[in-house]
Amino acid sequence: MSGARGQAAAGAVADVSGGPDVVIIGGGAAGLSLAHRLLGTGTAAVTVVEPPDGPTRPAERTWCYWDDGDGDGDDDGDDGLGAAVTADWSLLRVHSRDGTALTVDPAPATYRMVRSSAFERLVHARxxxxxxxxLLRATAQTVRDVPGGAEVRCTAPDGRALTLRARYVFDSRPPPALPPARTQLLQHFRGWFVRTGRARFDPAVADLMDFRVPQPRHGLAFGYVLPLAPDRALVEYTEFSRSPLTTEAYEAALGHYVRDVLKLGAFDVESAEQGVIPMTDGRFPRRTGRSVFRIGTAGGATRPATGYTFAAVQRHSRAVATALREGRGTVPPPHGRRALAMDAVLLRALDTGRVDGPAFFTGLFRRTPAHRLLRFLDGATSLREEWGIGLRTPVGPMLRTALEVPFLPRRTHPLPGTGESHR
Incomplete structure (x- = not known):
């Protein structure tokens, strides 16, 4: 595919000869990560189709992930994801509902923050x-298989029709509807970037889950604090529950958390973020044509029981690059069947109230080595490790739920507002 810059001419068709060329639809975490990987490894020529500036482009977002090395697990130097990291934390803290604090060291892992604007600059430069x-600024309309690959029809900002053809198309756009599921919760959140009048934060410690907030009837709620400096932090209120809140309700919950729980004193809100992510055991279609694949949340990359997405996107991007280099006509799923089965059980247990969410997660951090637990949350543990972690959960309620889940019908649930996970 041509490496020419700028907009293609009206009706132009990109050449499909000369290798496994790729069109990626969407410039969010999944689309940019895959482009970064394919170009960095020399796997394929890549065109990324992003919507033009305007209401269709998402607002600034924050992505966080675990990392054991220099940013993305590769020796990429300045071209690795580490170049887009805004902050990182070597210690993690969890607060139980009674206020007991547990601080853990996840070494050799660190928790890293990437801001979408920095990541976009990194990948756009590549x-x-x-x-x-x-990089093509256009709105993708339709995608279909054609002989030798796939075709993407787009509309340029000036209204011109554009046609792209490639060997493969990877589509990260949100699906028009969620797949039928036995259980569906939503991870929904609002966060403030705050600046305090005095030093209030320890920049080395991230508060991953702070359960000193009122709990919903179904699911759980927690505070989340990522310090950026002694007087600056991202402070977030998050729920895993059936329905999102109004902006006013999020603001009230954040105000309570910041003033009455964290007791920050005087502070200014510099900016805010808000989002909704489905946590579902529905089966996302990973392939919509012979040469058309879905990636990101649309392809099932979001871990159903935790909302973690960014690290899975990196692993999946590596798997896609390997599959293309080896000439395979398919790619592996973002998560294994065992991880998805465990998530289906935990989702159901949380939704029914059979397990107490705050006690469940606090207990996991208290009884499991931190690095092993983080690998478990990302779906990277072995069967033996998962068995050991499972014995540290409420065995009776989890076993009852595991026996029930296979017989539950899958139902269609409403599509929530779109968002991207911090995780």
């Missing part, structure tokens, strides 16, 4: 300088 890279 697209600009790489002869096989291209």
């Amino acid at each position: 697209l600009e300088r790489d002869p096989g890279g291209r």
